[in-house]
Every structure is written in C-alpha cells, then in structure tokens.
Amino acid sequence: MPADTATLDRRGFLKLSAGGATTLALLGAGVQLSGCSQRSAAVANGYRWLTASDIHFMRALVAGVAGNALPADPTAAGAIVDEGVRRADIELAALGAPAQQEVRKLLDLLQWTPFRRFAGGVTRPWAEAGAADAQTLLKHLHDSHLSLLSGAYRALAKIGSTVLWSQTPMNAFSHYPGPPAWAISALEA
Amino acid sequence: MAINDLYSDGITKGWKVRDASALQRGETLEADVVIVGSGAGGGTAAELLASAGLKVLMIEEGALHTSQDFKAMDEFRSYGTLYQEAAGRATSDGAIPILQGRAVGGSTVVNWTTSIRTPDATLSYWSEQFGVRDAMPEDMAPWFAKMEARLGIAPWAAAPNxxxxxxxxxxxxxxxxxxxxxxxVRGCWNLGYCGLGCPVNAKQSMLVTTIPAALDHGMTLLHRARVERLRFADGHVTGMVVAALDAGSGHPSGVTLDVRARHYILAAGAINTPALLLRSKAPDPQHRIGQRSCIHPxxxxxxxxxxxxxxxxxxxxxxxxxxxxxxxxxxxxxxxxxxxxxxxxxxxxxxxxxxxxxxxxxxxxxxxxxxxxxxDGFHEQSQGGRIRIDAHGQPVFDYDVxxxxxxxxxxxxxxxxxxxxxxxxxxxxxxxxxxxxxxxxxxxxxxxxALPMKKQRAGLVTAHLMGGCAMGEDRERCVVDSHGRFHAADNLSIFDGSIFPSSIGANPQLSIYAFTARNTQRLLARLQPAAAA
Known part of the structure; x- marks a missing residue:
C-alpha cells in the first residue's frame, strides 16, 4: 500500500475503536483490503517467523524498550538489538497458531499507516524509525484505555522486555550477577 | 561435582526412551495402558502402573531435557524449551499470560517446588457441591502422606531468602x-533457579523420580509426539492417532503412529486435555468438556x-x-x-x-x-473460563474477570x-x-x-490451570467420576489438574499427585483384580 493513501481519518479511527477488542477483526479486515497484510509475506531470510517489514519494526521496538539501558558504544548496542530481534523471532515462532494469528494481525496493523499514525502517533514508516518512534507508539498505546490498544501495549512491552533483559550483556546495567559462579564451577568440575 | 545424568545412564542400561522426531515411518504401538502427558498426573500414574507389572506407554509432546541441559541456568533457553508456547501461552485475549510446562516431566520440571495439600475447605466444597465421593480431608490424608514421602516433601528447613x-x-x-x-526437594543447593529446570536433580520432579522408576519397570517413553485424537466407538476408546513432531520446528513431521491399549489415561494438563477431547469429538452429552476451566488469577x-x-x-x-x-x-x-x-x-x-x-x-x-x-471457582460469579478449539483443533482459552x-x-x-x-x-x-x-x-x-480494575490495565498472570473436565458423580455437570474415570467411555481416565471442579486455593502439584495416586490404585484394581486383591 502506498503511504498515506488510506482514507480512514483520526475521527473515524476513534469511532471504530470505541468497540474495543472486537475492532481488531475490523481493522484487520481494513489491512487486508488495503493490501498491507503480511500474512502471506515471506519469512525473512535467516528467520523463523518474522517478515522483512516486521524486522524493521522489531528493531525499533527493542531499542525503544531498552531506553537508556543500551551501551553507549553503537556496535555493542546494535549487537544487543540484533540479538533481541532474533530472540523475538524465536519467541513468536514458538507460539501456538491462535496466538500467532493475533500477533500477525497486530504487526500488520502496525504497518498500516493510518493505524501507525493515528493510534501510535508515529509519522515515519518503521524502516526509517528508531527508538524514539517506538517509544511514541508505546506511550500512545499505554495511555489509551481502549482494551484493544492496552492489549497491544502489553504484548509489545512483554516481547521487548523479555528479548532484551534475558541477554547477558544487559546484566551490567541491572547489576544481576548471573547464576552463582560457585555453582557453575562446581557443576562443570 | 558432576551431576549424574539419569537418562544417559538409564538408556545405557536399557531404558526404552524413544524420540519420535527420529522416526522415519509410521508404526502401531500397543500397551496395557497408554498415558498422554508426563507431568504430575502422568508421572505418578506411570510409576504405580509399571511397578504393578503392566505394560505402560507414556506419550509426551515436549522433548526430553535433563540436568545437563539446565546447568547454564539461562532464562531465555529454559523458557523457550521447557514451557508451553515458549512461555508465550496466554488467554485468548492476551490479558493473562500462562506459565505452563511442556517437556518430559511437564510443569513439575519448572515449578517453584511449593507442595501444599488441598485445603480442607476445598475438599469439602467439592464433596458438597459436586458430589465428589471419598475425597474428604480424612480420605485424602493418607494419599497426601504417601506422595509427600515419595517426593521428599517437607517444610523448607533453611532460612528464607x-x-x-x-x-x-x-x-x-x-x-x-x-x-x-x-x-x-532432596539435597537442594538453594540456588533459586527451579523455574528453569533443576541443574542438580534436587527437585523431586517427575523427571527424576517416578518416570525413571517406571522406566526401570519397563515402561516405554515416547517424547516429541503429540496425540492428535482419540477414536471413540460405542462408549469405548478404540485407539489413538499420534503425530511425531519435528525436532526443529515442533510441527508434525509427517510420521503418524497408531496407538492401542486396554486403558487410556489423559494427563496432558487442564488446557490440552479438554482440547484433545474436543478435537476427538468425545461423547459429551451435556457439553461440559472445557467448561469451568479455572485458574488462580x-x-x-x-x-x-x-x-x-x-x-x-x-x-x-x-x-x-x-x-x-x-x-x-x-x-x-x-x-x-x-x-x-x-x-x-x-x-x-x-x-x-x-x-x-x-x-x-x-x-x-x-x-x-x-x-x-x-x-477462583467458589463464588457464584466465579464459574471459571472455557477451553475451546479453533478450526484447526488448537486450544483456545477464554477467560473473563x-x-x-x-x-x-x-x-x-x-x-x-x-x-x-x-x-x-x-x-x-x-x-x-x-x-x-x-x-x-x-x-x-x-x-x-482509585485504580480502574480492567483487563490489560491490571497486570495479571497465572501458572495454575484447574478444571475443564470436572470430577463428580453428577453426570449433568461432571466429565469424570470421583476417581477420574470418564463418564462416557469405560476405558478412559483423566488424571491431571483438569478434574478439579474449582481452583484449589493452593499450588496444584500435591493435589494432582495425591488424587492421581488414589485414582490409580482404583484403576489397578479394575485392570488387575488378582494383583490388587
């Protein structure tokens, strides 16, 4: 879908959203009609479940969830973000089919310009977006009291935090010393 | 200090452990009893049945992971390999994430070891409200004691963290x-990583207790194998269709097994057991399968x-x-x-x-x-949720608050x-x-x-699934009888958390152990009247 050609305006979107969770199906239908659905898009090379478009979004999401916890060194930070995206791919590939379908709808919605712009407050496409844009999206979703959007926030915050804070390099920031060294060495002895 | 890997030692001495992902072609397997699932219910039943001399086949959807795999105490690895949907399982609206095990040993491999008896008030409620027989506190006390002794259950003697x-x-x-x-636990190192699989075999999960004992008695363990459906005919289970799973993707590999037994035990947990029955179009005249699916929110x-x-x-x-x-x-x-x-x-x-x-x-x-x-499940508003299946037979859990x-x-x-x-x-x-x-x-x-109490705003989670195949004598409301036998088929039992008519009010593992031990003894008396006499 060419950027910004959909006609759903903010007012229309809010009206549609007032129905709460049931609107996910309607919005999903909108995505289908607009030709933006990734449901049939190819899995990205080297990944199990994410498509190339998803990966742009996931990179922004992981960096956005990390905030100032990422190391200042861009190479080190980039490696953590890349590993986060790889872990998100593993997590999502392992979901049951019904949950995967819901996540697919959500990721498709996030690629749909009217949703990204009016529900998420993000003007740039994800391929050009960064951590700050993902944080704008998360804040919009967090602050909305529509259960559809709160649910989207919960899902994205969980994916972002688990793929990030499970990584050993993040232990320096959290001061988590890791599993007890004495036990590790005893088990290896 | 190396920890013995029970399974590599056991397989060397002749344990029959088969990885279905390695199967190249379908086959027919026969046993006296087939057990679907290897958690608290399946494991407990397996030891008792195999040690009584019955030919037992245990089928587990998850993979075999042992203490060797747990040594890194790595969260991402363990949540990804030992939990249902890589720890991403949730209610259908996503509002309640569900932590539930999926491996040989089931949730007992990853639970946090809390082992509390079913509260007396809960047992009384089940008896009064659902007509559950022979399960009052005095009836159950010997079964709790038996399983506490078997699994080293005792109040934690060290200081709390x-x-x-x-x-x-x-x-x-x-x-x-x-x-x-x-x-x-026995010989616990007080590490704190119980949820990731015990690296020192101290947690007395089914993985290191009852399943090895059953394997010593000749049981066959088939892992990475998912039961697709049971075949029913004339109030009887006549067989089971089992799909071997690919080791990499976890999806069916294309190899299918036909399993036949005198008796069938479902112990796949309170989401997968009702889903399997629904997928199999099990006789259910009152549409009770999957109803009253309770959790501890x-x-x-x-x-x-x-x-x-x-x-x-x-x-x-x-x-x-x-x-x-x-x-x-x-x-x-x-x-x-x-x-x-x-x-x-x-x-x-x-x-x-x-x-x-x-x-x-x-x-x-x-x-x-x-x-x-x-x-959950005691108050008049509190009727639990509902397990259903989607168009492809996959479980979906609807739960309202x-x-x-x-x-x-x-x-x-x-x-x-x-x-x-x-x-x-x-x-x-x-x-x-x-x-x-x-x-x-x-x-x-x-x-x-002043907090708005709404789904998604309040962060909820659960690790305890109970109900969906409630036990009791009232066939209008219950799926199995007071001893776990399916009301509408004579050679089918359910031995897992799905039989509880409400939540428990305590962490479920000891309740499942005790009810399964009790119900397995009853089953043995039917299958082997001479041995039980």
Missing amino acids: ANNAVLRDGCEKLELHWKTVPRN VNVSLAQFDKAIDGYYGAPQSIYSDHFLWPADGSIGYKLEVPPLQPMLASSVMGNFGDALAADMAQLPHAQVLIALMR HDALWDALRRAYLSMAEIQFAAGARVVRPMHLDAQTYSSWKDAKAGIA
Whole structure:
C-alpha cells in the first residue's frame, strides 16, 4: 500500500475503536483490503517467523524498550538489538497458531499507516524509525484505555522486555550477577 | 561435582526412551495402558502402573531435557524449551499470560517446588457441591502422606531468602498468618533457579523420580509426539492417532503412529486435555468438556528496599500467607506468595518500557515482589473460563474477570502494599498500568482505591490451570467420576489438574499427585483384580 493513501481519518479511527477488542477483526479486515497484510509475506531470510517489514519494526521496538539501558558504544548496542530481534523471532515462532494469528494481525496493523499514525502517533514508516518512534507508539498505546490498544501495549512491552533483559550483556546495567559462579564451577568440575 | 545424568545412564542400561522426531515411518504401538502427558498426573500414574507389572506407554509432546541441559541456568533457553508456547501461552485475549510446562516431566520440571495439600475447605466444597465421593480431608490424608514421602516433601528447613523474608516480616508486623512452604526437594543447593529446570536433580520432579522408576519397570517413553485424537466407538476408546513432531520446528513431521491399549489415561494438563477431547469429538452429552476451566488469577506488587534483596537467589518460594484466603463474608480470597526475580521474568512483570523500565531494572538487586493468587471457582460469579478449539483443533482459552474477582484483586493490591511497607519497603508500585510509585502506605491505599480494575490495565498472570473436565458423580455437570474415570467411555481416565471442579486455593502439584495416586490404585484394581486383591 502506498503511504498515506488510506482514507480512514483520526475521527473515524476513534469511532471504530470505541468497540474495543472486537475492532481488531475490523481493522484487520481494513489491512487486508488495503493490501498491507503480511500474512502471506515471506519469512525473512535467516528467520523463523518474522517478515522483512516486521524486522524493521522489531528493531525499533527493542531499542525503544531498552531506553537508556543500551551501551553507549553503537556496535555493542546494535549487537544487543540484533540479538533481541532474533530472540523475538524465536519467541513468536514458538507460539501456538491462535496466538500467532493475533500477533500477525497486530504487526500488520502496525504497518498500516493510518493505524501507525493515528493510534501510535508515529509519522515515519518503521524502516526509517528508531527508538524514539517506538517509544511514541508505546506511550500512545499505554495511555489509551481502549482494551484493544492496552492489549497491544502489553504484548509489545512483554516481547521487548523479555528479548532484551534475558541477554547477558544487559546484566551490567541491572547489576544481576548471573547464576552463582560457585555453582557453575562446581557443576562443570 | 558432576551431576549424574539419569537418562544417559538409564538408556545405557536399557531404558526404552524413544524420540519420535527420529522416526522415519509410521508404526502401531500397543500397551496395557497408554498415558498422554508426563507431568504430575502422568508421572505418578506411570510409576504405580509399571511397578504393578503392566505394560505402560507414556506419550509426551515436549522433548526430553535433563540436568545437563539446565546447568547454564539461562532464562531465555529454559523458557523457550521447557514451557508451553515458549512461555508465550496466554488467554485468548492476551490479558493473562500462562506459565505452563511442556517437556518430559511437564510443569513439575519448572515449578517453584511449593507442595501444599488441598485445603480442607476445598475438599469439602467439592464433596458438597459436586458430589465428589471419598475425597474428604480424612480420605485424602493418607494419599497426601504417601506422595509427600515419595517426593521428599517437607517444610523448607533453611532460612528464607530476603525476598520471602519480606513476606514473613511484614506479616509478623501486622500480626497476619504466615507459614513455611513445604518443598519437594532432596539435597537442594538453594540456588533459586527451579523455574528453569533443576541443574542438580534436587527437585523431586517427575523427571527424576517416578518416570525413571517406571522406566526401570519397563515402561516405554515416547517424547516429541503429540496425540492428535482419540477414536471413540460405542462408549469405548478404540485407539489413538499420534503425530511425531519435528525436532526443529515442533510441527508434525509427517510420521503418524497408531496407538492401542486396554486403558487410556489423559494427563496432558487442564488446557490440552479438554482440547484433545474436543478435537476427538468425545461423547459429551451435556457439553461440559472445557467448561469451568479455572485458574488462580495472580496480581503482583513490586517494592524497592534500601537493603539488597537479591531475589534471583535462594529457594524461590519458602514463605506463604493464607491470612486472606477464606474471608468470613464469602467474598473471594487470595493466597500470598513470592516469585523468583531473575531479570527476564522480572522485566516482563514490571510492565513499563524505555528509561522507566531501565531505572527499575537498575534497581533489580533491591527489588522485592509479592504475588496474590485468587481463589477462583467458589463464588457464584466465579464459574471459571472455557477451553475451546479453533478450526484447526488448537486450544483456545477464554477467560473473563468478573466483578467479584476484581474486588479481590483490589484487596490483594492493598494487602501486598501494606505488608511490603510494614517490612520496610522504601516504595511500592502495584503492577497496574495506572498505578504510581507510592512512598507510604497511606498514599498507596488512596492510589489503589482509585485504580480502574480492567483487563490489560491490571497486570495479571497465572501458572495454575484447574478444571475443564470436572470430577463428580453428577453426570449433568461432571466429565469424570470421583476417581477420574470418564463418564462416557469405560476405558478412559483423566488424571491431571483438569478434574478439579474449582481452583484449589493452593499450588496444584500435591493435589494432582495425591488424587492421581488414589485414582490409580482404583484403576489397578479394575485392570488387575488378582494383583490388587
């Protein structure tokens, strides 16, 4: 879908959203009609479940969830973000089919310009977006009291935090010393 | 100090352990008894049946992972390999994440070792409301004792870690009930990583106790194999269709097995057992399969202490409080416990993002968390949720939260915050999207009173699934009889958490062990009248 050609305006979107969770199906239908659905898009090379478009979004999401916890060194930070995206791919590939379908709808919605712009407050496409844009999206979703959007926030915050804070390099920031060294060495002895 | 790998040793001496992902072609397998699932129910039944001389086949959807695989104590690896849907399972609306095991040994491989008997009030409720026979406290006491002895269950003798000590100290200050948690461990190293698989074989999970014992008695264990459906004819199960799973993707490999037995036991847990029956179009004249699927909805309260808590180390659960579990006015009560706080799990419950999450995570060594488990299924509004299947036969769990539960969840936020402040917390934040960080009990009390109690805003989670195939003599309301035998088929039993007619009000594993031991003895008397006499 060419950027910004959909006609759903903010007012229309809010009206549609007032129905709460049931609107996910309607919005999903909108995505289908607009030709933006990734449901049939190819899995990205080297990944199990994410498509190339998803990966742009996931990179922004992981960096956005990390905030100032990422190391200042861009190479080190980039490696953590890349590993986060790889872990998100593993997590999502392992979901049951019904949950995967819901996540697919959500990721498709996030690629749909009217949703990204009016529900998420993000003007740039994800391929050009960064951590700050993902944080704008998360804040919009967090602050909305529509259960559809709160649910989207919960899902994205969980994916972002688990793929990030499970990584050993993040232990320096959290001061988590890791599993007890004495036990590790005893088990290896 | 190397830990013996029970399975490599056992396979060397002749254990029949088969990885279905390696099968190249289909075959027919026959046994006296086939058990679907290898968790608390399947494992307990397997040992008793195999040691009585029956030919037992155990089928497990998950893979075999042993102590060797747990040595790294790595959260991402363990959540990805040992849990249903890589720990991403949730209710159908995503509002309640579900932690449930999926491996040889089931949830017993990853639970936090808490082993509490079914409360007397729960047993009485099942007897009175559902006509469950021979399951009053005095009937069940010998079965609890038997399984406590089998699995080394005893109150934790070491000091609680600081995370649990907060619950004890707060309760002491406020003169509330608290107790030491009985745990199923032998030779525990007090590491704190029970949820990731015990690296030292101390946790007396099915993986290291009953399943090895059954294998010693000749049982065959087939793992990475999913039961697609049971075949029913004339009130009888005539066979089972089993799909071998590909080791990499977890999807069916294309190899299918035909399984036949004299008797069939479903022990796949309270989501997968009802889903399998629904997929199999099991006889269910009253449409009760999958109904009354209860959980303990859990909410969470995060505190920060000036002192170090280091909640990632030490037995994860060693103190609990039942002070609020059975309110005198009949409202829904809750049990208070403590979770482990390794960073991946901790970050997922904090519920925020960016610099705010980073600030919370930077304080991880000072973080302390309480959880409250709501007692679902006892109140008139509390009928549990419903397991159904989608068009492809996959389980879907619909679960609504009604006003009586929201009322209990709000009271629980209050109790947890009060206890945390009483124990010396610097600040407390209920895990709710609209909550603030409160620096006094007075502020917390006012803040919590104003929180909108809505799905997704309140952070909920569960690890306890109960119901969906309720036991009892009333065929209008119950799927199995008081001893787990399927009402509508004579050679089918259900031995897992799905038989409980409500939630338990305690962590489920010991309830499943005891009911399964009791029900297996009854089954043995039917299958082997001479041996049982």
